[in-house]
Amino acid sequence: MADDDLFAPPGGPTVPPRPTAPVPPPPAGAPAPPGTAVPPPAAPAGQAGPGFAPETYYAPGWQPAAPRVEPLAVASVPAGLVLGPVGIGLGAAGLSRVRSRRTRGRGLAVAGMVVGAVVTLAWTAGALAWWQGEQARVPLAGDVTAPQTVNAVQLVLGTCLDELPPDGEVTQVRAVPCADEHRAQVVARTDLGADEVWPGQQAVDRRVARVCTPDVLGADAPEGVELVVWSPTEASWRDGDRTGLCLAAGTDPLPGDLLG
Numbered sequence: 001m002a003d004d005d006l007f008a009p010p011g012g013p014t015v016p017p018r019p020t021a022p023v024p025p026p027p028a029g030a031p032a033p034p035g036t037a038v039p040p041p042a043a044p045a046g047q048a049g050p051g052f053a054p055e056t057y058y059a060p061g062w063q064p065a066a067p068r069v070e071p072l073a074v075a076s077v078p079a080g081l082v083l084g085p086v087g088i089g090l091g092a093a094g095l096s097r098v099r100s101r102r103t104r105g106r107g108l109a110v111a112g113m114v115v116g117a118v119v120t121l122a123w124t125a126g127a128l129a130w131w132q133g134e135q136a137r138v139p140l141a142g143d144v145t146a147p148q149t150v151n152a153v154q155l156v157l158g159t160c161l162d163e164l165p166p167d168g169e170v171t172q173v174r175a176v177p178c179a180d181e182h183r184a185q186v187v188a189r190t191d192l193g194a195d196e197v198w199p200g201q202q203a204v205d206r207r208v209a210r211v212c213t214p215d216v217l218g219a220d221a222p223e224g225v226e227l228v229v230w231s232p233t234e235a236s237w238r239d240g241d242r243t244g245l246c247l248a249a250g251t252d253p254l255p256g257d258l259l260g
Contacts (some may be wrong), residue, residue, distance in 0.1 A: 033129045053233050066104075070094045073105030076112020086125055087116030137240075140175060143257070147176045152230070158259050160185045169176040169233055178257040184228075185258050188246035189217045192232070196242070207243030217248060217258060225250045225258075 044203050073094030080087020091112030098106045114244065136151045142158035152170045179227040190211045192204070208231045230245040248258055 023207070062162030068103055068107065070101070070103040070105035072097060073109035073112065076109055077115060080112045080119055084116050084119035088120065089110045091116060123124040123144055134177065143178050145177060147174060150175050153236065153243065153244060155186050157186055157189050158257070164228065164247065168239050169188045181253045183253055184247050185254060186245050186247045187258055188212055190244045192242040192244065194242055198234055199239050201234065205229060210245070212246030216246060224252060225254070
């Protein structure tokens with residue numbers, strides 16, 4: 001037996017292996033077969049995966065409290081509505097405090113002053129109108145010292161007029177001294193009840209006519225003088241007029257004071 005046979009593997013002669021062809025790798029980007037789940041690519045370090053927001057942390061913050069509303073500014077609006085000038089004062093004081101203390105309420109303070117000013121003006125206008133209305137009713141002296149235009153409700157017994165107004169409602173007349181030339185004079189008057197209900201124009205005229213008779217002039221009355229009745233109207237009655245007048249009038253000037 002040869003020496004080579006002593007080291008030969010059992011089982012006969014050795015068969016050389018077959019050469020194998022290399023397997024190519026799958027092409028890049030090839031789609032996976034249907035039904036096969038493909039895991040997402042791994043996210044780089046420090047980044048969240050798809051579909052997840054990165055976690056963010058904030059340090060606890062602090063905000064200063066809002067400044068309070070100035071009480072005087074708040075009070076100025078209702079005070080202005082009710083008390084007028086008081087609202088102006090409170091609004092001015094509140095506005096000053098808003099500036100010095102850096103509080104809120106500037107708009108309220110300004111509104112309070114505006115409301116207070118409007119109410120004060122309304123009060124002033126109302127008081128002035130009332131005063132003028134009262135002055136328009138103040139009775140005259142029996143004989144004025146100088147010509148003046150007056151309201152008919154101011155006439156009293158003995159007042160002389162430069163002329164008699166036309167028929168109809170009379171509101172104002174021209175009063176003159178009885179020593180001056182004049183064509184009418186109040187020679188009688190009557191006062192109706194202050195609490196009476198309006199009885200109607202004809203009823204009022206009849207009541208005033210009772211005091212407007214030739215007897216008021218006496219026996220030496222000048223010729224050509226007629227008597228005229230002035231009665232309150234329904235409108236003047238509502239305003240408080242309760243005085244009926246009797247006037248002596250003529251086309252020619254009257255001779256001085258008929259009453260005296």
